[in-house]
Amino acid sequence: MALELRDITYKYSAGTAYEITALDHINVTFPDGEFIGIIGHTGSGKSTLVQHLNGLIKATSGEIIYNGQNIYDPNYSMKELRTQVGMVFQYPEHQLFETTVYDDVAFGPKNQGLDDKDVALRTYEALEAVGFPQELCDVSPFELSGGQKRRVAIAGVMAMKPAVLILDEPTAGLDPMGRDEILNMLKETHERTGNTVILVSHSMEDVANYADRIVVIDKGQIKYNDTPKKVFQHYKDLEAMGLAAPQVTYFMNDLKKAGMPVSTDATTVQEARDEILKLMGRK
Amino acid sequence: MLRDITLGQYYPADSLLHKLDPRVKLFGTMIYIISLFLFDNLWGILWITLSLVAVIRMSKVPFSFMIRGLRSIVILLLVAGVFNLFLTPGEKLASFWILTITKEGVKNATLMTIRMVYLIIGTSIMTLTTTPNQLTDGLEKSLHGLTKLNVPVHEIAMMMSIALRFIPILIEETDKIMKAQMARGADFESGNIFQKAKNMVPLLVPLFVSAFRRAYDLAQAMEARCYHGGEGRTKMKPLQYVSRDRNAYLLILAFFVIVIVLKVVF
Numbered sequence: 001m002a003l004e005l006r007d008i009t010y011k012y013s014a015g016t017a018y019e020i021t022a023l024d025h026i027n028v029t030f031p032d033g034e035f036i037g038i039i040g041h042t043g044s045g046k047s048t049l050v051q052h053l054n055g056l057i058k059a060t061s062g063e064i065i066y067n068g069q070n071i072y073d074p075n076y077s078m079k080e081l082r083t084q085v086g087m088v089f090q091y092p093e094h095q096l097f098e099t100t101v102y103d104d105v106a107f108g109p110k111n112q113g114l115d116d117k118d119v120a121l122r123t124y125e126a127l128e129a130v131g132f133p134q135e136l137c138d139v140s141p142f143e144l145s146g147g148q149k150r151r152v153a154i155a156g157v158m159a160m161k162p163a164v165l166i167l168d169e170p171t172a173g174l175d176p177m178g179r180d181e182i183l184n185m186l187k188e189t190h191e192r193t194g195n196t197v198i199l200v201s202h203s204m205e206d207v208a209n210y211a212d213r214i215v216v217i218d219k220g221q222i223k224y225n226d227t228p229k230k231v232f233q234h235y236k237d238l239e240a241m242g243l244a245a246p247q248v249t250y251f252m253n254d255l256k257k258a259g260m261p262v263s264t265d266a267t268t269v270q271e272a273r274d275e276i277l278k279l280m281g282r283k
Numbered sequence: 284m285l286r287d288i289t290l291g292q293y294y295p296a297d298s299l300l301h302k303l304d305p306r307v308k309l310f311g312t313m314i315y316i317i318s319l320f321l322f323d324n325l326w327g328i329l330w331i332t333l334s335l336v337a338v339i340r341m342s343k344v345p346f347s348f349m350i351r352g353l354r355s356i357v358i359l360l361l362v363a364g365v366f367n368l369f370l371t372p373g374e375k376l377a378s379f380w381i382l383t384i385t386k387e388g389v390k391n392a393t394l395m396t397i398r399m400v401y402l403i404i405g406t407s408i409m410t411l412t413t414t415p416n417q418l419t420d421g422l423e424k425s426l427h428g429l430t431k432l433n434v435p436v437h438e439i440a441m442m443m444s445i446a447l448r449f450i451p452i453l454i455e456e457t458d459k460i461m462k463a464q465m466a467r468g469a470d471f472e473s474g475n476i477f478q479k480a481k482n483m484v485p486l487l488v489p490l491f492v493s494a495f496r497r498a499y500d501l502a503q504a505m506e507a508r509c510y511h512g513g514e515g516r517t518k519m520k521p522l523q524y525v526s527r528d529r530n531a532y533l534l535i536l537a538f539f540v541i542v543i544v545l546k547v548v549f
Contacts, residue, residue, distance in 0.1 A: 092463065095463040
């Protein structure tokens with residue numbers, strides 16, 4: 001049970017003079033129940049890649065296997081796939097359209113053909129999961145603040161209870177507190193329900209703190225696919241791709257260069273703190 | 284899916300026509316259109332065809348791009364041709380059932396078809412060799428005199444260029460919102476016309492909201508840079524005639540004189 005990409009290549013404007021290869025023979029598997037971070041520079045192909053996962057873009061060549069079935073099979077139901085693989089786009093608040101918050105979140109579950117009771121249940125559940133105050137459910141989504149709109153939009157996808165939840169830069173344009181709240185909420189839901197989360201980002205800190213595994217994309221190819229600790233060991237290579245390791249990685253490497261016998265594989269502030277305290281305690 | 288729509292149909296190339304001042308091209312196109320409706324004999328057709336071929340060769344734009352516009356008027360051409368052919372009274376050539384073909388009908392139908400085909404080809408030469416921005420610039424400058432009659436020429440030109448600028452952005456936005464709603468199970472394809480219209484709501488509402496947001500942002504950005512309308516505003520690339528533009532004007536006039544002479548003499 002997993003989402004597997006086999007030799008996926010995608011070309012924009014294929015066959016014309018403007019042809020651009022956005023994805024170049026991608027092979028990757030996203031196992032069930034993992035929290036995966038996809039990082040890459042702007043234009044590296046990460047957004048294009050995740051749009052393949054629920055069939056919004058069809059690959060020029062290659063196949064995608066979801067739970068043992070090829071999604072490009074003519075008999076395969078894309079609609080069914082899209083209820084299984086949920087996708088939150090960049091700036092998802094731009095897709096709000098209903099007259100009330102409740103109706104907007106209920107749009108997805110209604111399209112799934114659920115009865116009114118289940119729709120209501122899922123809608124309130126999703127709004128609660130994203131920490132949206134229930135008393136504002138009958139307000140127009142256009143009257144909310146940016147952060148609240150973002151929550152409503154994410155709830156709109158979560159209400160469909162997808163087994164795989166993809167989020168494309170869900171924290172872009174939010175303040176640090178809003179960012180942490182959204183990411184914590186995702187992690188919490190992930191731990192509670194065991195869903196697969198694929199988080200696209202170019203912020204190393206976000207990904208390092210939350211993901212079990214990191215996939216690094218550069219120029220349409222996968223460069224690394226490993227745990228955060230191992231990926232950030234290559235921080236020099238990441239810099240060459242226009243990315244950077246978390247600041248903690250730099251800090252620990254500098255400490256080591258300065259002669260402190262620390263291990264450099266800490267990726268979060270918490271881990272770095274423990275490592276340094278351990279060292280000081282030993283001294 | 285919507286990415287493949289090309290807008291404005293500017294074809295970049297390095298030709299004399301591309302370099303020409305847009306005002307000259309606007310004037311030339313106007314004269315050309317007038318000429319199309321002036322000629323009524325074989326010599327006129329020959330002269331205009333000859334000139335058209337010369338201009339096409341000069342533009343360095345593939346001919347297939349010019350006849351692309353014809354596809355959309357094929358039906359119009361057929362209808363106009365058939366009506367002219369059968370419904371023009373005059374000297375009888377052939378007749379069957381209730382339909383009669385007359386000599387005048389044949390002539391009218393031929394002239395009408397040639398005029399329409401040439402009209403499309405001629406005007407697409409202008410849009411193929413001129414960017415939309417150059418075109419609005421040229422229009423603004425040519426119509427500048429109308430400001431004395433309280434016509435807001437600059438504002439109209441500004442609106443035109445902003446509208447053109449926003450079309451690709453809105454297409455991209457439509458594409459994005461469509462995908463986002465499809466990911467939530469929206470269906471834009473199936474159903475009858477009423478269901479389809481209703482299904483468009485999740486696409487149209489966000490699109491309008493985003494258009495207003497962008498318009499508001501743009502207005503603020505313009506104001507922040509002290510935009511205050513056309514009065515006293517200078518251009519980064521002011522339109523200035525050079526010798527080739529003057530020569531082009533002379534050629535256009537010569538072309539027109541010959542059209543008139545051919546009409547009067549024959």
